[in-house]
Amino acid sequence: MLPKILLSLLFLSMFLSNNLNAEFLENAKYIGSFSGKKLLIIRDDKWKSIGSGVDFKIIKLVRSESGLDIVIKFLRVDLKLIRAKVVYSKNSETRFKNVKNIIEKDDAIAAINGSYFDVNGNPLGLLIADGKTINNRIVTHPLYSGIFYIKEDMPYIVYKDNFQSSGVTEAIQVGPILIADGKDAEDFKDIHSIHYRSGIAIDNSGKVIIYATDTNYNGISLHEVRQVMRLSDISCMNVLNLDGGGSTQMYISTPSFSDYITGNTDIPVAIGFYPVRK
Secondary structure: OHHHHHHHHHHHHHHHHHHHHHHHHHHOEEEEOHHHOEEEEEEEOOOEEEEOOEEEEEEEEEEOOOOOEEEEEEEEEOOOOEEEEEEEOOOOOOOOEOHHHHHOOOOOOEEEEOOOEOOOOOEOOOEEEOOEEEEOOOOOOHHHOEEEEEEOOEEEEEEHHHOOOOOEEEEEEEOOEEEEOOEEOOOOOOOOOOEOOEEEEEEOOOOEEEEEEOOOOOOEOHHHHHHHOOOOOOOEEEEEEOOOHHHOOEEEEEOOEEEEEOOOOOEOEEEEEEEOOO
């Protein structure tokens, strides 16, 4: 008698599990991937306030064909309350640091890796940091398609050909641009290559969002990132890819919250975020 009861319980468990999974999958949100494959969104946090003018959230995805997990962390900042600043760390003693080291002596609440650089730590593309021009050369290579800049305390992301330097206090050339004025950018290669990613964006309310894939998990393609940045509670009008791969790193530290995505490579350039002093 006991074996029959156990067998019945086993079948009941399998039935409930299959039906719950079917119901979950029916209501789940997906991100489209390469060749019709999908990324299932298994975690999509609400934005959480972690300080004045600063919000944080996490999205977790899983690849339908491999089961590999991807975690993306986001920080949203209001530049009326937070200042964005390009930070260049190269000096005679050390050419490279991680984002935490770059800003830990300042009062920054966050930083993310910035532009591409050569073996000597020189930025490959336009770089203006705190009003000082580090590199005035705008690179013409298609990869370096975008420039994030600050002018009169307002953030902008534009194609390199549309950049005007007058009045600009911070600027960083990198790329590619993924979304420009709400439209997909298509003038770049390797859209489906999977790597660790980081980027900077401006949402439809004018706030800046930085994001990075958690390097304890797996990478994501630019095509997939672009879809994530179009999700309703992220809703970005302009998105610019930063130097990802081993350089991907992001540091957050407020009185009530901290998080650190460590990179595999030290870097000379970061974008830091600082409370506006009244």
